[in-house]
Amino acid sequence: MSASGAAVESDSVREFAGEVARAATLIQGGDIGSFRAALREPVRRIVARNDVLECGLPRPGNNVAESWYLYYDGLMSIVLFKVPMRPAVQPHDHGIWETLFVWRGEVRHTVYERVDDHLKEGYAELVERESALLRPGDFAVVAPPHDIHGFYALNEESYGITVSSGQYKPERLYFDIDARSYEVRKPRTLR
Numbered sequence: 022m023s024a025s026g027a028a029v030e031s032d033s034v035r036e037f038a039g040e041v042a043r044a045a046t047l048i049q050g051g052d053i054g055s056f057r058a059a060l061r062e063p064v065r066r067i068v069a070r071n072d073v074l075e076c077g078l079p080r081p082g083n084n085v086a087e088s089w090y091l092y093y094d095g096l097m098s099i100v101l102f103k104v105p106m107r108p109a110v111q112p113h114d115h116g117i118w119e120t121l122f123v124w125r126g127e128v129r130h131t132v133y134e135r136v137d138d139h140l141k142e143g144y145a146e147l148v149e150r151e152s153a154l155l156r157p158g159d160f161a162v163v164a165p166p167h168d169i170h171g172f173y174a175l176n177e178e179s180y181g182i183t184v185s186s187g188q189y190k191p192e193r194l195y196f197d198i199d200a201r202s203y204e205v206r207k208p209r210t211l212r
């Protein structure tokens with residue numbers, strides 16, 4: 022793991038960040054379909070690389086034990102992380118858009134919608150909106166108001182890459198679907 026200089030050590034990761042930033046103008050206009058289409062080729066090129074584990078900088082993860090910055094420019098962050106098999110990453114919200122794609126392995130990824138009236142503290146009803154088995158190069162986009170997701174790996178050596186832009190909510194909600202409840206957590210990192 023190289024720790025020299027900034028997180029941006031690779032021209033292709035920097036180029037990828039630029040492509041995502043250009044594509045992100047689409048999601049700001051609410052056009053998730055075009056955003057997804059614009060991401061497809063840049064994601065394919067990153068997934069084709071075998072060296073991304075060597076070019077990240079370790080970071081304290083909010084939801085996972087092992088994660089590394091591949092890129093951070095004060096606004097956009099690109100984070101590589103090992104996806105746990107169990108416990109699963111608990112369904113949580115973000116407050117900003119985020120895309121998650123699989124670099125290696127297989128990930129079961131589910132997007133939820135909160136359908137209660139938000140009036141009762143600690144109470145939440147979620148319904149599943151989309152669930153997919155993601156393999157290398159497959160990706161999911163979560164964006165407000167549908168920015169709740171949960172996921173887990175189907176095999177030990179599964180890695181995901183998330184890209185997000187802007188600040189996450191300072192207080193994030195983590196949901197227990199069966200109990201119809203949530204708890205508030207403050208992330209350890211700003212991203």
Ligand SMILES: [Fe+2]
Nearest residue numbers: 113115119170
């Ligand atoms: Fe997330």
